[in-house]
Amino acid sequence: MMLQFLATKTIRAALTMWLVITFVFIVLRISGDPTDILLPDDASDAVRNFYRAKWGLDRPLWDQYLSYWSALLTGDFGISLRNNLPAWDMVMDRAPKTLLLGGTALGFSLAIGLPLGILAAWWRGSSLDRAVMTTAVFGFSMPNFFLGILLILTFSLHLRWLPSSGSETAAHLILPAFTLGTAFAAQLARFTRSAMIDVLTKPYMTTAKSKGASEARRVFAHAVPNASVPIATILGLKVGELIGGAVVTETVFAWPGLGRLLVHAVAVRDLAVVQAILILIAATMVATNLLVDLYYGWADPRVRVGRTKGARA
Amino acid sequence: MSHVVLDALLPPPLLAADGVSLGYATGRRGWLRPATRFLAVDRVSLTLSRGETLGIVGESGCGKSSLARLLVGLAAPEAGEVRFEGAAMPAPDSAAWRALRTRLQMVFQDTGGALDPRLTVRTQVREPLLIHRQPDPDARCAQVLDQVRLGPHLWDRFPRELSGGQVQRVVIARALAPRPDLLVLDEPVSALDVSIQAQIVNLLHDLQRDLGLSYVFVSHDLGVVRHVAHRVAVMYLGRILEIAPKAELFARPRHPYTQALLASVPVADPARRGARVAIPGDPPSPQHPPSGCRFHPRCPLAVPRCATEAPVLRALGATDVACHRAGEPGLPSLADVLSAPRAAVAPMPAREPA
Amino acid sequence: MPLIQVDTLDVTIRRRDGTPVQPVRGVSLCVDAGETLALVGESGCGKSLTCLAIAGLLPRRARAQGRVVMQDTDLLALPRRAARLRRRALIASVFQDATNALNPVRPIGWQVAEAIRLRRSVTRAEAGNEAVRLLGRVGLPEPERRAREYPHQFSGGMNQRAMIALAIAGRPHLLIADEATTALDVTIQAQILDLIADLQAELGMGMIFVTHDLGIVAQAADRAAVMYAGRIVETAPVTALFASPRHPYTRGLLQALPRVDHDGRPLSTIDGIVPPPDRMPPGCAFAPRCPRVGAGCDATIPVSQPLTEAPARSVACHRPVPLSEEV
Numbered sequence: 006m007m008l009q010f011l012a013t014k015t016i017r018a019a020l021t022m023w024l025v026i027t028f029v030f031i032v033l034r035i036s037g038d039p040t041d042i043l044l045p046d047d048a049s050d051a052v053r054n055f056y057r058a059k060w061g062l063d064r065p066l067w068d069q070y071l072s073y074w075s076a077l078l079t080g081d082f083g084i085s086l087r088n089n090l091p092a093w094d095m096v097m098d099r100a101p102k103t104l105l106l107g108g109t110a111l112g113f114s115l116a117i118g119l120p121l122g123i124l125a126a127w128w129r130g131s132s133l134d135r136a137v138m139t140t141a142v143f144g145f146s147m148p149n150f151f152l153g154i155l156l157i158l159t160f161s162l163h164l165r166w167l168p169s170s171g172s173e174t175a176a177h178l179i180l181p182a183f184t185l186g187t188a189f190a191a192q193l194a195r196f197t198r199s200a201m202i203d204v205l206t207k208p209y210m211t212t213a214k215s216k217g218a219s220e221a222r223r224v225f226a227h228a229v230p231n232a233s234v235p236i237a238t239i240l241g242l243k244v245g246e247l248i249g250g251a252v253v254t255e256t257v258f259a260w261p262g263l264g265r266l267l268v269h270a271v272a273v274r275d276l277a278v279v280q281a282i283l284i285l286i287a288a289t290m291v292a293t294n295l296l297v298d299l300y301y302g303w304a305d306p307r308v309r310v311g312r313t314k315g316a317r318a
Numbered sequence: 319m320s321h322v323v324l325d326a327l328l329p330p331p332l333l334a335a336d337g338v339s340l341g342y343a344t345g346r347r348g349w350l351r352p353a354t355r356f357l358a359v360d361r362v363s364l365t366l367s368r369g370e371t372l373g374i375v376g377e378s379g380c381g382k383s384s385l386a387r388l389l390v391g392l393a394a395p396e397a398g399e400v401r402f403e404g405a406a407m408p409a410p411d412s413a414a415w416r417a418l419r420t421r422l423q424m425v426f427q428d429t430g431g432a433l434d435p436r437l438t439v440r441t442q443v444r445e446p447l448l449i450h451r452q453p454d455p456d457a458r459c460a461q462v463l464d465q466v467r468l469g470p471h472l473w474d475r476f477p478r479e480l481s482g483g484q485v486q487r488v489v490i491a492r493a494l495a496p497r498p499d500l501l502v503l504d505e506p507v508s509a510l511d512v513s514i515q516a517q518i519v520n521l522l523h524d525l526q527r528d529l530g531l532s533y534v535f536v537s538h539d540l541g542v543v544r545h546v547a548h549r550v551a552v553m554y555l556g557r558i559l560e561i562a563p564k565a566e567l568f569a570r571p572r573h574p575y576t577q578a579l580l581a582s583v584p585v586a587d588p589a590r591r592g593a594r595v596a597i598p599g600d601p602p603s604p605q606h607p608p609s610g611c612r613f614h615p616r617c618p619l620a621v622p623r624c625a626t627e628a629p630v631l632r633a634l635g636a637t638d639v640a641c642h643r644a645g646e647p648g649l650p651s652l653a654d655v656l657s658a659p660r661a662a663v664a665p666m667p668a669r670e671p672a
Numbered sequence: 673m674p675l676i677q678v679d680t681l682d683v684t685i686r687r688r689d690g691t692p693v694q695p696v697r698g699v700s701l702c703v704d705a706g707e708t709l710a711l712v713g714e715s716g717c718g719k720s721l722t723c724l725a726i727a728g729l730l731p732r733r734a735r736a737q738g739r740v741v742m743q744d745t746d747l748l749a750l751p752r753r754a755a756r757l758r759r760r761a762l763i764a765s766v767f768q769d770a771t772n773a774l775n776p777v778r779p780i781g782w783q784v785a786e787a788i789r790l791r792r793s794v795t796r797a798e799a800g801n802e803a804v805r806l807l808g809r810v811g812l813p814e815p816e817r818r819a820r821e822y823p824h825q826f827s828g829g830m831n832q833r834a835m836i837a838l839a840i841a842g843r844p845h846l847l848i849a850d851e852a853t854t855a856l857d858v859t860i861q862a863q864i865l866d867l868i869a870d871l872q873a874e875l876g877m878g879m880i881f882v883t884h885d886l887g888i889v890a891q892a893a894d895r896a897a898v899m900y901a902g903r904i905v906e907t908a909p910v911t912a913l914f915a916s917p918r919h920p921y922t923r924g925l926l927q928a929l930p931r932v933d934h935d936g937r938p939l940s941t942i943d944g945i946v947p948p949p950d951r952m953p954p955g956c957a958f959a960p961r962c963p964r965v966g967a968g969c970d971a972t973i974p975v976s977q978p979l980t981e982a983p984a985r986s987v988a989c990h991r992p993v994p995l996s997e998e999v
Contacts, residue, residue, distance in 0.1 A: 207772065208767060208769055208772040208773040209772065209773055209774055209775040209776070211729055211767070211773070212765075212767065212773045212774065212775070212835075212838070213775070214728075214729055215727060215729055215763075215764065215765045215839075216760070216786065216787045216790050216838070216842075217756055217757065217759060217760025217790050217791070217842075218786070218790060219756075226786070227775055227778075230775075230777045230778070231775070231776065231777055234777075304777060305776075305777060306776070306777060306779075306822040306824070307776060307822070307824050377857035377858065377859065377860075378857055481945045483945070511714035511715055511884065512714065512884070512886070512925055512928050512929055513714065513924060513925060513928045513941060513942035514945075515928070515930075516928035516929075516930070516939035516940065516941045516942075517941045517943075519930065519939055520938055520939055520941060523938065538857070538858065539930075540858070540932045541887075541929065541930040541931055541932040542930045544930065544931070544932055544935065545930035545931075545935070545939065564935075565935070568932075568935075578859055579858060579859065580932070581862075582858045582859045582861065582862035583858055583887060583932045584861075584862075584865070584885065584887035584888045584890065584891040584892070585887055585890065585891065585931070585932060585933045586886040586887045586889070586890045586914065586926070586929055586931060587890055587914060587931075587933060588890045588891075588910045588911045588914050589911070590890075590933065591890070591891055594862055594865075594891055595862070596859065596862035596863040596865075596866050597859055597862075598863070600827045600829050600830065600860065601857070601859075
């Protein structure tokens, strides 16, 4: 049962990846000619044709697609049109920085959003609940770049406590991670609250109370495991938003991560690099969703073990 | 031979089901395994005369609601045939089927969801009249609301402003509006309190007397069925196990399951305490019905033949019963078999001081 | 001394708009050890809220006032934690919808073991073994395998058995069964009623059986308290109650009941509907529907009084049904 569940999910993930790669390939090929941007305006047609031939752009689309795939399968993501380095190396050079920023932001939003959501749900209707929810509205209605600039003005320019750009020390991480994580933490708090409230009104919570279980036990042994299933779903969906936010945040704080590389590569139509980044992002999201699916299987026995044959016997 | 001649001369019953089955697909698991099907209704035959009430009883999952949908024509049988006044029930959503809607109406179990919360009582009752282009809908609407004894001060209210009993009156009025011959009622009083339930039961009785209606009355409540039905069919896992005139069924239940059902009901009479007996076991899943007689795994009277050969309905006096052993001379009653002393159980250890 | 004595219990609920309503008013009852009291009434009469108040399970917007005395202690007067621990040792509840009353992500055995560990200092392993034994005791086949399964893999009847195992895990002095068999099919209901009766005899528990089913009252209870619109209108031993109901409402209920044991006359009905808790009439709440209503019924609320001829019975009515009139 579990094996079949795993196999289904993995095949589905592979299909998604194939669709994404194909889509990215086609869109990038038909959206403009890289020679227009990479070569000087006054480059002759002969020069242009030389580079088109060199990069394989003169061949039919299906031919390019097939050779792209055969390269991909050997781990070759192509050469950057801009500086002749392997695209994959350029991406991998930047990926750890983005992972650090995104991971810190995610950890920060989980550490803030989950407990606040749980507390607000348990004390729903209280002043704590109202305070958390009001703050949350501010948190996710504030655009990333605006919050980032506000933080730079306050903590870097005015108070001079924290650096405003770069990635050299741990102190450099604080402002961008906070910027990136705030909106996510706010959404997570709101979602956790509603998921918890839904669970807290279920009859099995009354049963737990009738057993004489303490409040902490009722929350953590009974309510949270049930609420974690919808929360995991939303986490899986929102990781994409976190990546999108990273592009903006990295630009504001001059954080040398994938986001900035992507913006740059798109601007100069550096096909191989753009493709490599998009594939990496897609792979991250597919992997996240796979993890979420696996989590369902682990956390929710209704997914893991269906109704057994003897259920009513 | 004389039977056949006589049958041919008699007018056809209002409604007849002849070996009808209805199946559902259960969720498939994986790509390679085909979706499994199970029969919610399995080769059921019955008839209903004009002015008669047929009660259909059984426990959850026995297929009584699916049978009701077949009888009213809301679902097409995948085998067998339902006939209304001797003619085959047209396929759902055909023109003939729509025309027949005025004559066959269904009242569903869920009183809360049966009415549109945004429409007033009057609008909802008038709606079927407008759909079927019946003359003078306003007068007819007032007439049926009066027949279900709903005061005119309630006619322009919304469903949420009504009590459960009043909602059920509106639902019945709406079903009555196109002047049907047959009402199929699926658990029409189950959600109501005793005092309100009695009002609706009496109302249904009066309507039948005044309008000559026929009812198919589906219920799990044997007390209510005993009160409203002329004949009763007992269903178990998609099959009819016994069908008999009411007095006969309650006085001399022939099928061990009917006996079990009657013996399980707590009677509102303290003097009859201890008369209740419980048969062991859960009803099997309808997806995986047992072989042979579907009741045999729980039946205290089962013999080897019951596990291999499915009994068919046969006449036993006024009763039709599907049981190999029913009518056997000297067959013990279910109560005798079950009142044997219960197996000893290990006692609980003593209570600790609180 | 009774096992539990409830005195003038009120339950007040603050509605979302802030207005308070009082669905339970001045309820007094008592249950002896080993005795079963049925709390009977139609939906909204306050029977379930009464039990939730006794068991300390009221929703947060509801407040209980009055006295709930067990072992010389008023549970309503105790601080929250002390009340929880005291109730944990004394009271257990079984609910109507067992499948939803069990946690869907925890194995059945875990849930029973938790109930054991909350009340006794035993190791995890001991609690697990005890849980399996209890599941076997309540009639679950193959308890060791079933203990590892989840509520969605069980039928409603099996879940109710598990729920009962969970309830008796702490060997409670008082078991509250709130419509515990209502959702079950009649053959399963009969099994569960037998099981509860066996366990009660074995453990000597007092029981409060909340139900709207007069058949269950007649079959399973020693005494019955009939509730209407938040108040107990009549209390009597079950035999006497069914033979000669003294409150017009009780009589109306019995006459409205379609009986499975005989074909009756047309059912008599109680006209009208129950008044909502925020629009109670000033006098007897049943007066607007009462066939015996007379002068004074709409002026003062009748007090529950023991009958002179039968001290075990009491009725709250200005004009009770005379003894000569039988159902």
